Amino acid sequence: xxxxxxxxxxxxxxxxxxxxxxxxxxxxxxxxxxxxxxxxxxxxxxxxxxxxxxxxxxxxxxxxxxxxxxxxxxxxxxxxxxxxxxxxxxxxxxxxxxxxxxxxxxxxxxxxxxxxxxxxxxxxxxxxxxxxxxxxxxxxxxxxxxxxxxxxxxxxxxxxxxxxxxxxxxxxxxxxxxxxxxxxxxxxxxxxxxxxxxxxxxxxxxxxxxxxxxxxxxxxxxxxxxxxxxxxxxxxxxxxxxxxxxxxxxxxxxxxxxxxxxxxxxxxxxxx
Numbered sequence: 001x002x003x004x005x006x007x008x009x010x011x012x013x014x015x016x017x018x019x020x021x022x023x024x025x026x027x028x029x030x031x032x033x034x035x036x037x038x039x040x041x042x043x044x045x046x047x048x049x050x051x052x053x054x055x056x057x058x059x060x061x062x063x064x065x066x067x068x069x070x071x072x073x074x075x076x077x078x079x080x081x082x083x084x085x086x087x088x089x090x091x092x093x094x095x096x097x098x099x100x101x102x103x104x105x106x107x108x109x110x111x112x113x114x115x116x117x118x119x120x121x122x123x124x125x126x127x128x129x130x131x132x133x134x135x136x137x138x139x140x141x142x143x144x145x146x147x148x149x150x151x152x153x154x155x156x157x158x159x160x161x162x163x164x165x166x167x168x169x170x171x172x173x174x175x176x177x178x179x180x181x182x183x184x185x186x187x188x189x190x191x192x193x194x195x196x197x198x199x200x201x202x203x204x205x206x207x208x209x210x211x212x213x214x215x216x217x218x219x220x221x222x223x224x225x226x227x228x229x230x231x232x233x234x235x236x237x238x239x240x241x242x243x244x245x246x247x248x249x250x251x252x253x254x255x256x257x258x259x260x261x262x263x264x265x266x267x268x269x270x271x272x
Contacts (some may be wrong), residue, residue: 005266006082009245017214040067050077070208077216083228084108085262123221126231137174153181196238214245223249
């Protein structure tokens with residue numbers, strides 16, 4: 001069985017967010033969950049995506065699931081982008097592809113330049129009081145704290161400035177005790193002439209990811225937050241992890257478009 005490692009939300013190898021991708025061409029259902037979890041643990045990237053084709057006439061073209069090394073997740077942007085990239089570059093699917101997922105039908109549309117745009121549900125943002133100890137766990141005082149709803153499951157935390165985002169070194173066990181999945185830390189870009197409007201970092205210790213390199217699902221919350229602040233529906237976010245990557249966002253009411261590129265860095269054979 002072919003397995004690929006794809007760097008998503010980047011046009012350069014060894015940057016962006018790596019995802020494992022397995023296309024189960026001959027399957028009409030997913031294998032046993034234990035096997036899926038074991039493969040994801042073996043790959044040991046933030047997420048591994050598993051997809052199998054659906055019969056013609058269904059509401060979607062492929063069924064898609066995502067696993068971290070620790071658990072299955074309800075929504076994942078970079079592994080969806082990586083899967084759409086593999087479908088396009090291998091010729092397994094042409095044009096827009098509809099994925100049946102735990103978060104409903106998600107559409108990925110390729111562009112002539114090789115980028116892919118994902119149509120995802122916009123995260124509902126609800127102001128909330130900071131959990132006790134959040135500032136100490138994160139290492140800085142929050143300016144704003146919002147709940148991002150069940151699909152994302154993070155706390156969205158605005159901090160003082162871009163420099164603060166870059167300098168974060170949180171207490172991850174303490175942070176895990178104060179959020180469902182993790183924390184999205186964000187601030188406005190200091191200099192928009194650099195090509196991005198806001199910065200973020202994502203810490204998800206509750207699903208086995210200390211820091212996610214580039215998080216598509218988080219941008220379904222970042223997009224409405226920053227579009228409201230900046231007064232524009234189309235923005236670009238820089239996720240300032242050590243690997244780094246950019247996500248172009250466009251807010252369309254209850255849907256958010258996420259656009260990025262991907263690069264396949266490993267194409268091999270899974271023997272187990």
